[in-house]
Amino acid sequence: MRLHTVLCAVALVLNVTNATAQNAPVTDCDKLAASPDDPQRKAPGVALNKIKPKMAIPACETAVGKFPNDARFNFQLGRAYSRAKNYQTTVEHYKKAAEQNYLSAQFNLGTMYYNGHGTAKDYVRAYMWFSLSGEDVASAVAKQKMVRRMSPAQIARAQEMTSQCKAKNLRNCD
Numbered sequence: 588m589r590l591h592t593v594l595c596a597v598a599l600v601l602n603v604t605n606a607t608a609q610n611a612p613v614t615d616c617d618k619l620a621a622s623p624d625d626p627q628r629k630a631p632g633v634a635l636n637k638i639k640p641k642m643a644i645p646a647c648e649t650a651v652g653k654f655p656n657d658a659r660f661n662f663q664l665g666r667a668y669s670r671a672k673n674y675q676t677t678v679e680h681y682k683k684a685a686e687q688n689y690l691s692a693q694f695n696l697g698t699m700y701y702n703g704h705g706t707a708k709d710y711v712r713a714y715m716w717f718s719l720s721g722e723d724v725a726s727a728v729a730k731q732k733m734v735r736r737m738s739p740a741q742i743a744r745a746q747e748m749t750s751q752c753k754a755k756n757l758r759n760c761d
Contacts (some may be wrong), residue, residue, distance in 0.1 A: 641669035674705030
């Protein structure tokens with residue numbers, strides 16, 4: 588019974604932490620790096636080519652420091668690094684957000700694998716992340732584009748990886 592009580596207390600703390608993270612206030616990071624295509628954004632959004640990395644990166648690093656479990660801020664920090672063409676760091680932050688089921692980060696991570704920015708070009712992983720990012724039109728179009736470049740074995744592997752990733756609650760999918 589004591590173990591059950593401890594586990595419940597830990598679960599409660601983790602849920603409060605995650606709820607707090609998801610309800611983080613609007614910050615300068617939101618104003619400087621939110622994506623206009625992100626349905627979870629809390630500010631109007633800035634086109635990627637309009638992001639000013641010298642302002643957005645410090646603002647988003649501050650937000651991530653204050654709210655380390657907030658996927659939104661990791662996603663937006665990834666966007667700021669993408670604009671600065673620091674693609675390896677972009678991938679790191681997109682992965683953090685993607686593992687928290689942040690759909691825009693999953694889609695953008697698929698794009699990074701598709702283009703080979705910050706990582707090796709990998710159509711199987713790109714397809715997996717596009718699959719995880721939802722059933723919207725953009726994800727469907729991206730997957731169709733991928734299928735034209737993949738063998739049936741690669742498609743089967745990508746579908747298997749997608750299932751395994753879901754089973755692992757999006758942790759360590761790469």
